[in-house]
Amino acid sequence: MSNFSETSSDMVVMIGRNLLRYRRLPQLIVFSSIQPVMFVLLFVFVFGGAISTSASKYVNYLLPGIFVQTVLFGAMMTGVGLADDLSKGLIDRFRSLPIARSAVLVGRTVTELIRNVFVLILMTLVGLLIGFTIENGFGNFVLALLLTSFFGFAFSWISATIGLAAKNVETVQSAGFIWVFPLVFASSIFVPVETMGHGLRVFAEHNPISYVANTVRALILGTPVGDNAWYSLIWIIGILIVFVPLAVRSYRKIT
Amino acid sequence: MSKQALQVYIKDAHQAGMSNQQIMQELTQAGWQVHDLLDLIIEPKPTAVATPPVILVENLSKSYGQVKALDNISLKIHRGQVTALLGPNGAGKTTLIRILTTLLLPTSGQVTVAGLDVIRDAQKLRGIIGLAGQYAAVDETLTGRENLEMFGRLYHLTRTAAKARAIELLHQFNLEDAADRILKTYSGGMRRRLDLAASLVIRPQVLFLDEPTSGLDPRSRFALWNVIRDLVANGTTVLLTTQYMEEADQLADKIFVMDRGHIITIGTSDELKNQVGGDILELHLVNHADAARAAVAIRQFGTEEAHADPATGIVTVPVRGGSAVLVDAVRQLDTLGLKVLDIILRRPSLDDVFMKLTGHATE
Numbered sequence: 001m002s003n004f005s006e007t008s009s010d011m012v013v014m015i016g017r018n019l020l021r022y023r024r025l026p027q028l029i030v031f032s033s034i035q036p037v038m039f040v041l042l043f044v045f046v047f048g049g050a051i052s053t054s055a056s057k058y059v060n061y062l063l064p065g066i067f068v069q070t071v072l073f074g075a076m077m078t079g080v081g082l083a084d085d086l087s088k089g090l091i092d093r094f095r096s097l098p099i100a101r102s103a104v105l106v107g108r109t110v111t112e113l114i115r116n117v118f119v120l121i122l123m124t125l126v127g128l129l130i131g132f133t134i135e136n137g138f139g140n141f142v143l144a145l146l147l148t149s150f151f152g153f154a155f156s157w158i159s160a161t162i163g164l165a166a167k168n169v170e171t172v173q174s175a176g177f178i179w180v181f182p183l184v185f186a187s188s189i190f191v192p193v194e195t196m197g198h199g200l201r202v203f204a205e206h207n208p209i210s211y212v213a214n215t216v217r218a219l220i221l222g223t224p225v226g227d228n229a230w231y232s233l234i235w236i237i238g239i240l241i242v243f244v245p246l247a248v249r250s251y252r253k254i255t
Numbered sequence: 256m257s258k259q260a261l262q263v264y265i266k267d268a269h270q271a272g273m274s275n276q277q278i279m280q281e282l283t284q285a286g287w288q289v290h291d292l293l294d295l296i297i298e299p300k301p302t303a304v305a306t307p308p309v310i311l312v313e314n315l316s317k318s319y320g321q322v323k324a325l326d327n328i329s330l331k332i333h334r335g336q337v338t339a340l341l342g343p344n345g346a347g348k349t350t351l352i353r354i355l356t357t358l359l360l361p362t363s364g365q366v367t368v369a370g371l372d373v374i375r376d377a378q379k380l381r382g383i384i385g386l387a388g389q390y391a392a393v394d395e396t397l398t399g400r401e402n403l404e405m406f407g408r409l410y411h412l413t414r415t416a417a418k419a420r421a422i423e424l425l426h427q428f429n430l431e432d433a434a435d436r437i438l439k440t441y442s443g444g445m446r447r448r449l450d451l452a453a454s455l456v457i458r459p460q461v462l463f464l465d466e467p468t469s470g471l472d473p474r475s476r477f478a479l480w481n482v483i484r485d486l487v488a489n490g491t492t493v494l495l496t497t498q499y500m501e502e503a504d505q506l507a508d509k510i511f512v513m514d515r516g517h518i519i520t521i522g523t524s525d526e527l528k529n530q531v532g533g534d535i536l537e538l539h540l541v542n543h544a545d546a547a548r549a550a551v552a553i554r555q556f557g558t559e560e561a562h563a564d565p566a567t568g569i570v571t572v573p574v575r576g577g578s579a580v581l582v583d584a585v586r587q588l589d590t591l592g593l594k595v596l597d598i599i600l601r602r603p604s605l606d607d608v609f610m611k612l613t614g615h616a617t618e
Contacts, residue, residue: 006411013408017394024396025435089392093453096356097409098382255319255359 007100014107015114018081022115032052032077033119036070037126043190044130063127063141064144064217066187068209071152072184074116076176078108078156079163086164091254105247109156115197116152132165136222144219147232151212154236157243164250188213208235261287261405292613305372309492310355310463315364316476319349319351324350326516327491328364332494339507340496346513348496349389352465354496356386385454388465388496392450399430399449403456410457417456418462424569426454443474451482459472462486464495468502480505500605510605514613524605528566531603531611533558533575536584541594543568549593556580556587562610571607574600 005178020028043066044059066083082105085091094104124132124145134141159176165174187193187209193201211231218225261282267279271468308331317325324348334337340348355368355437357377366373371380394403400421425434428448438446447467454462467483468476483506487493497503503510510522512527520527536556540549541565547568550563556574564570574580581600588595 008410009411013405017397017405021394021396021402088395089389090394092358093356093386093392093406094409096381096384096386097406098378098411099409 007103010099010103011106011110014103014210015110018107018111019114023110028077029115030179032074032115036119036123038064039069040066040126041130042125045072057131057133059127059130060192060221061102061217063123063132064125064220065213067145067148068151068213068216069184069189070123071148072120072155072180072209073121073177075112075152076153076173076180077115077161078112079159079161079166079172079176080169081108081112082112082160082163083169086167087169089096092252094116094141095251095254100200101252102248105160105251106156109153109160112156113149116147117149120148134220136220136233137205140219141220144216147218147229148213152237153234154239154243157247160247161243161250164247177233183207183209188217208232208239211235262539270592272279275301290449303430305335307388308332309369311367311492312351312355312363313515314534315354315366316362317347317354317359318362321518325354326586327362328518330511330518330521332492334492334605337483337495337507338511339498339503341498341503341510341609342496343498345515348513349465351513352388352463352494352496354388356384356463357381357394374579379605382457383460385456385457385459385462386465387450387463388467389469393438393446393453398435399425399441400434402453406453406456407451420456424455428452442475442606443471444478445476446484447479448472451479455486459491461492461494461593464493466496466498469498476502500609511611514609514614520608520610527605527608528603531573531607533573533603533604534577534600536572536574536580536606537597537599537601538570538584538595539597539599540568540570541596545593546570548591549588552582552587552591552593556584559611566597568577571610573603573607 029076042062043062047058058226082091085094085240091104159172162176163172166175186196186204187207188204191207193210194205196204206230211228214228215225216234217223218228256352265278265294270311273281310330312328312330314502315325316323322560325358327566328347340346340351343349350359354361354366354373357373357380357395360374367385368380371383397405402419402482403421403424407420408414412420419450419545423476428451430445430448430452430602433441438449441449451464451467454464457593464483472549480502483493483495487506493506495506509521510527511518520530522530536553538549538553540546543565544564546552546563546568550561550572553572556576557574559573561570577599582597585595585598588598
C-alpha cells in the first residue's frame with residue numbers, strides 16, 4: 001500500500017471506531033441532540049413573542065442561529081473525546097502504532113462533523129414541525145448547512161488542541177465551554193446585534209460566529225449575504241491554518 | 256611466522272568471524288602449505304558470532320526541567336531474552352519504556368531497537384514492536400474482537416487478514432467465549448489478556464510490557480505469567496517493568512534494578528541474591544512496637560544492620576552460619592522478653608537485594 005492509501009485507511013478505521021462508540025453509547029447522541037432541540041423550543045415559545053426581528057417568524061430567524069450554536073457546542077465534544085482517550089491510555093496505544101500522526105485527530109474531527117450533520121438534520125425536522133419554512137430554495141438551505149458544518153469542523157480543531165493540552169475530561173468540558181458561551185451569546189445568533197450596547201455591538205459585529213450566522217441566515221431566508229460569506233470563509237480557513245498544525249504538534253509531543 | 260604465532264593468528268581470525276576456508280585461502284596465498292595448516296585450523300570452531308543487541312541504549316538521559324527521570328543510562332538486551340526493569344515508583348522504568356517505544360523523546364543519548372533509531376526511524380520501529388501494560392489500553396466500548404480487528408487494521412493488515420488474526424489471538428488467549436462482548440463486561444484479568452493480545456497482532460520482534468500485572472489478583476497474575484512464559488518460549492524478546500520482586504524472579508532471565516533514574520545493578524535473580532550473601536533471618540513480632548528493640552537485639556547475629564518495619568512488626572537481618580544463628584536468636588529474644596509469632600531462616604528475596612543496594616524498601 002502506498003503511504004497515501006495507508007493514511008486514508010488509518011483515518012477511515014479511526015472514524016469507524018469513533019462512530020461505533022457513538023452507536024454503543026447512544027446517550028451521547030441523544031443528549032447532544034436534546035439540548036439544541038430544547039434551545040429551539042425554549043427560544044421560540046418563551047422569547048419568540050418578546051424579540052422582534054426582521055424575519056417574518058422568529059423561528060425562521062432563530063433556527064439558522066441555533067444551527068451555528070449547535071455545531072459549536074458539538075465541536076467541543078472533539079476535545080472531550082480526545083481527553084477521554086488520553087486519560088484511558090488509548091492515545092498512547094495509537095501513538096505506538098505505525099499510523100499517520102494526523103489519523104487520530106482527523107478521525108476524531110471528521111466523526112464530530114458527521115455527528116453535527118446528523119444533529120442539524122434532526123433539528124431541521126423539529127423546526128419544520130413547529131412552523132419553520134425553507135423560504136429560499138432547498139439548494140441554498142443545503143449550502144447553509146454545509147457552511148455551518150464546515151465552521152463546526154474548524155472549531156473542532158480548536159477543541160482538539162484544548163483537549164490534548166488539558167488531558168482530562170472535566171477540565172476540557174469547563175475549559176471548552178467557558179470561552180464558547182460568551183462568543184455564542186455576544187453574536188447575532190439569538191438577537192440582532194443592533195439591539196446591543198455600543199461596545200458589545202462592535203464586538204458582536206466582528207465576532208466570527210456572527211459572520212457565519214449572518215451568512216447562514218441570509219442563505220436560508222433569502223436576504224442579501226453581503227461580505228459575510230467572505231469573512232466566514234476567511235475565518236474558517238484561518239482557524240484551520242492555525243489550529244490543525246497546533247493540534248498535530250501537541251499530539252506528537254504528548255508526554 | 257612460528258607455529259605458535261600462526262596459532263594466535265588463526266584464533267584471532269576465527270574470532271573476527273572468518274571461516275576456515277577464508278583463513279586457509281589467505282594463508283596459502285601467503286605461502287603456507289595446506290597440510291601444515293589443516294590440524295591447526297580444523298580444531299577450534301569459532302564461538303557463536305556475537306549478534307548485535309536488539310535493544311541498545313547509550314548514555315540516555317531524560318529530564319523534565321530540573322528533574323532527571325533518567326540519568327545517563329546504558330544497557331544492552333539480546334534477542335530472545337526476557338529482561339525485567341525492577342524498581343519502585345519513580346525509578347524511571349516507565350520513562351525508559353516510553354522512550355524505547357517512541358512515545359517520548361530522549362533529552363540526550365543514543366537509543367536503537369532492532370537496529371532502528373527511536374527518533375529517526377520511529378515510524379518504521381512502530382511497525383515491529385508491541386506495547387502493553389498500564390499505559391497502553393484497549394477500547395472499552397468495543398468488543399474484544401472489534402478491538403483486535405481495529406489494531407490489525409492500524410498495523411495495515413488487510414481486512415481479511417485482520418479478522419483472521421483476531422480469531423487466532425482470541426483463541427490463543429482463551430477469550431473466544433467473550434469475543435463479542437463489550438470490554439466493560441470483562442474482568443481485570445481478561446482485559447489484560449486482551450491488552451496483551453492487541454500488542455501481538457503483528458508478532459512483534461520486541462514486546463514491551465509496562466507493569467503487566469499491576470492491580471491484578473494473585474490468580475489472574477499467575478495466569479498472565481503463564482501466557483507471558485508461552486510467548487517467551489516461542490522466542491519473543493520481552494522487556495517488562497515491574498514493582499514486584501516475585502514477578503521479575505518468575506519471568507526474567509536478566510534483571511536491571513533501577514532506582515531514581517539509575518540502573519543500580521544487573522544480574523540474574525540468583526546473582527542478585529548472592530550479592531546479599533548468606534541467608535535472611537526474619538522475625539514476625541507479636542507486638543509491632545517491639546520492632547526497633549528486636550532489631551538491636553539481633554544485630555549481633557547479622558552480617559549487616561537489621562531492618563525493622565514497625566508497621567508490620569517484621570524485622571530482617573542478613574546472617575551467616577545456618578541454623579545455629581536461629582537458636583541463638585530465639586534465646587536472645589526470649590531473654591529480653593520479646594515475643595515472636597514466627598521466626599524464619601530463608602534465602603534472600605529480591606526485596607532484600609533492593610534493600611541492601613538502595614538502603615530503602617521497594618514500596
